[in-house]
Amino acid sequence: MSDGTTMPEVIRVMVVDDHAIVRRGLLAYISTIPTFHMIGEAASGEQAIALLNEWRTLGQPLPHVVLMDLQMPGMGGIAATETITRTHPDVKVVVLTSFGEVERVHVALAADAAGYLLKDADPDEVAMAIRAAVTGGMHLNPTVARQLTRRITAPPAGLTSLTAREREILILIAEGKSNRDIAGRLTISERTARTHVSNVLAKLQLSSRTQAALLAIREGLVPPS
Template structure:
């Protein structure tokens, strides 16, 4: 019998009732366990050092006095715990915020009204070293690809098109349909994109492009 690997989660949100609700929902899954909670930046830093979670669910707004304290915390965790999976779970959906969060080290971004199934899928993807965006956040990342000349220095025009479709979660076959090319050709472009961005998984391509300032 294969043992399921348990994903250790930490919740960072200034609303205790939301943390309690999340814990209750997430711990219904056999492979998810909440090992720590925090309501502020100092608490979060101490908690992560103490419990060493695999994934942190992080709100961007952690106090009334700071709009996006979570962005700063994201950047700190990215520097001090580079293997930590950072998933932004917030009420704010703004194209600039999504991109800033990714640049700060977040591997994913979902809005709080996401359904439980999609949130669990995102957590598992982050734990596996991949990226995770809900449909609206993914659309914001895709829009941010437009007009960035820096991406053109590394990727061909066709590869940029393929990267946009990758960010939307399309398979090789679907990418081929969208671009009127074969699935084999689409796979070739995806392989080139991953090679140029230095990643080994399809889902990491958008994250890697964001981290390097390409989107």
């Protein structure tokens, strides 16, 4: 589904991945499609943002779509996606990662990613996701989409529904840590911390951090103060 945005004659693409072999493979594939043009690559979130800022300062065309890895040294893909979508709102980010956990998908979409692909995706699916992002749509890997559907229709309950990271978040909530404190402790952005907290409360069907703290104490995750 798209919002009716016109497809450009040439779609400019940028790839952000810390593995050179992945970047080379995507470059080779994109070069075979006449309507796609690779205009840049980066090995980290910081490098990607620096390139985008430089191009904008020089008045050079920005990519229509950035293919973004999640797990990279330094600034990860989520933080980079948040920054890019905030500072360059016309640039769409499609996540291309090896990780298909529902929680990662939720965080990526909360960062305004315009698609989520796994690295075993067929090349045609990558092209489909790029085109969807350009026209205001969103493409999710079929496996990821099924997982999201199952989560919606049959959500797990209680502490067993939390990932290891979310249990860590719950403990920090119980220790009275703010979103800013959590972000600093886990080396993530405050926005990502806020999203994690919201996910924890939603999964546990709680309406406040105080309720979450009481649950963590009752379940023995933290000692009573």
